[in-house]
Amino acid sequence: xxxxxxxxxxxxxxxxxxxxxxxxxxxxxxxxxxxxxxxxxxxxxxxxxxxxxxxxxxxxxxxxxxxxxxxxxxxxxxxxxxxxxxxxxxxxxxxxxxxxxxxxxxxxxxxx
Numbered sequence: 001x002x003x004x005x006x007x008x009x010x011x012x013x014x015x016x017x018x019x020x021x022x023x024x025x026x027x028x029x030x031x032x033x034x035x036x037x038x039x040x041x042x043x044x045x046x047x048x049x050x051x052x053x054x055x056x057x058x059x060x061x062x063x064x065x066x067x068x069x070x071x072x073x074x075x076x077x078x079x080x081x082x083x084x085x086x087x088x089x090x091x092x093x094x095x096x097x098x099x100x101x102x103x104x105x106x107x108x109x110x111x112x
Contacts, residue, residue: 008073015111017084018090045094049091052081058077086103
């Protein structure tokens with residue numbers, strides 16, 4: 001990927017998911033905790049992350065992806081999820097990711 005092309009949007013993805021998570025938690029404080037969904041073994045906070053990742057589910061042909069990497073200011077969807085989620089201390093707390101793991105690196109990229 002061309003980090004120069006995607007840098008601004010990568011920063012926006014990191015900040016956006018953080019602000020959305022903080023807004024969700026503010027909503028929970030005002031309205032009370034949500035019940036867990038029946039049949040799913042995930043907490044409501046974990047479901048926040050799953051729903052957020054679901055937004056970026058997509059499939060592209062290799063030819064499109066190659067063009068996208070060279071020309072688009074957005075990282076491919078897969079990396080938008082992995083990058084911003086692995087930079088979130090909240091994600092790693094909600095999923096109990098060990099420090100130093102792929103989704104909880106010791107050094108995180110945070111601007112705000």
